[in-house]
Amino acid sequence: MILAKTIGSVVQRYQTDGHSPYLMLDEDLDKIILKPKNSINDTISLQKEYLCSLLLDCWNIKTPNVYLCNIDNDLYDKISTEDIRFRYSEFYFGCHFIENQFELNRLFSFSGKVPLRNFQNIESIIYIALFDIWIENDDRKPTNNNLLCSIENNKFELYAIDHAFTFASLPFNSLSDEYLSFSDNDSILYSEVGISIVKSLNINEDWISHLKEYFYLCIDNVRQNINEIFNNIPEYFSILEQDRDTIKRYLFSELRIEEVFNTLLYIINDIRK
Template sequence: MQLLQTIEEVHKVFDTQGSSPLLVTCEDFRDWVCKYDRFPKYLFNELIGSEFAKLWDIKTPETSFIKVKPEHVPIGKFPQLQLTWFEKECFGSLYLENSKEIDHSIISMFEDKSFRNKISDKEDFLKIALFDIWIANEDRNYNNFNLLLYISPEKLNFFYAIDHVNIFNTSFLDYGIAELTEDDSIIKTDLAKILFGKNKKLSDIVDTLVEKFYLCTENCQNNLDEILDLVPESWNINRVQIKDRIIQNLFSEEWKAQCEDNFRGFVQSFIIN
């Protein structure tokens, strides 16, 4: 993964409840959403979550490591920032200008059939939900979709998954892994019901996603070493320890079977019924 450097002062601090990322411009003359060393282990979660999502063929913004130069951190303008947070490589996601973060203010748009027909990857919504169940992402739900609706140059709409800080039950697998509750899933949302409530092929869609689920998790396990090799030394991550934890928790047959059961149960309870 490429390492980029900033070329000018930070433009903006996004006002979020969590990591409050920055908007920066780098040497490739593109804008990036940059997360920094405020919560060190969360940078690792972002990296693992995005790399695993790519192996699932889930759309995510392009990623990179970013070095924010000290002179580009405007402490006077944003006093909540600390220079020490930028001594390590940051995690960057490409800023997608032609996108809108999904929230309750735009759910009504999806009720229009002509608008829904412009979404070429509706099934990805359920794939992302299954991914979250598997990786125990507690921060994509009714109150916080963490999804972008991206309009491509061809005028098609796509779902992009963002923000994987709170995977592993918002921890570092220190205490194992626990299944998501129904309130932690985007399946229990009006949007899920709008997209799939009248879909007569929903059972087939679910069966296909579950079949791919086992292939995707196997692909993630096969590429785990390569992904861990991406982790910067400056993050001070014990790779041997976290590899053991990931294998024991995410890739156990018991956990995968439990994820399948939860996924099917959520779909039955909140979409079909």
Template sequence: MIEPLPYRRVISIQRKLDTIGSEPLHLICDDYESYYVKNDRQNSPAISIINEVLCHYFLRLWNINTPDICLINLEEETIRQDYGARHKPAFYSRPAFGSKEQEGAFDFTEFLQVKGKVDFRNYYRPEMFAHIGLFDLWVENEDRPPDLKNLMLYEEDERYHFLAIDHAMAFRTGAYNTLADRTFWATEDQYMLQSLFFKQLRRFLKLDKEWCRKEQENFYLCIEKCQRHFSDIVQLIPPEWGFFDETITVLYNYLFDEKRNETVYNEYVRMWK
């Protein structure tokens, strides 16, 4: 069952985040929760926020933690000051993308290490780090590199849980015009599975024939779920974002191409060695 994509109205703008790229606004919405909002200026298709919605639902189908999302209605009179070139009032004439703030979450950093079993046990389901990495290979997301930006942690039941955020740059950095070529474009030194943390982590995960069988089975099961729900997910994207049938078909054929997915999985296995 695909959860609906709710609309939220903005009560107040708290601040702008001075990050490289989208520079999201930190908001309080009508459910009195905090959100980060992004727009794609007036681009059509609104590639970056389309990618955010698609990857959110795909990640949930992969059982990977990612924040709740919504569509944001930001009325012009709410923007009472200049928040820079990324946040002109005209950019909010259509729904924007909102990502709910995860309480207590903090940025993963490349300085976190797994030096022994005590460190390893601090993480809930540490294999999920690898699964996020496999997901990034599948959607060709190069914006979670070895320095592990766009990966967060939050603590629950005295263990750290992984939280995947920010997928605006998926699908070859949103270059939809390249997706008719369904080959997998492997890029060196651009993926989290090439990080020092993963090199340390994998020492404590048993890589044998049974593991390979289960990982491969899970990979294709996740893809099958995404394929089954693809049309339902696409229908949630606002028509104002310009995501039309021709592009949708190209993306579908790219994501569910059997030969490409075989290459993706083989690349994943290679990164374990």
């Protein structure tokens, strides 16, 4: 169940090319990253944020906890004057702020094998890359990795964030289950850290077999829970029934699933050649 949060104060705004989110404090002084709609018709980007967070849980990929946020009345009067986006809706997408974090690319400003040994699960970036192909993430790429690296128990943990531009950046009713439009060159595996990890792994037939098993188990897990996933999205951002059917066909198309896995293998082989 996605919890509701009331936001009481602003810490700072992050200027980005996308949603320019805010770091805020809720009534318990917990840090929340908050995203308003970018336009009056931008509901789908926040629907995708909630949907992908729940899908990532089924894949056992770390992502910050998400919340349904509203703004305290006193704060709303001030912030909606400074940023008109807060007038576009009554509720906003929020997620937990990850402490002890830094951008993944900063880790490899001192590249080498020592950082790789400090990953809690070095193959997590492979799983994230595979997930990105499956949901056709247009916004996680070598130049904009949308991954946070957190230090937990003296190990690096990766958190996947920012999923507004997934599902090929299309409306749900425009999705096709007949082909894959993911751009190979935009894979996170072509980042400096991705290349280093791929080249460090002992990739053989057994490794590929285990990865494929993981992939199909994740798909089955989503398939078994997809209705609950849709129902767990806050009602304010609920996905229409006809769009749910389109998403199901898109995610579970056997043709797409096979192409997704083959695309990942192509990227890995291209990096290792």
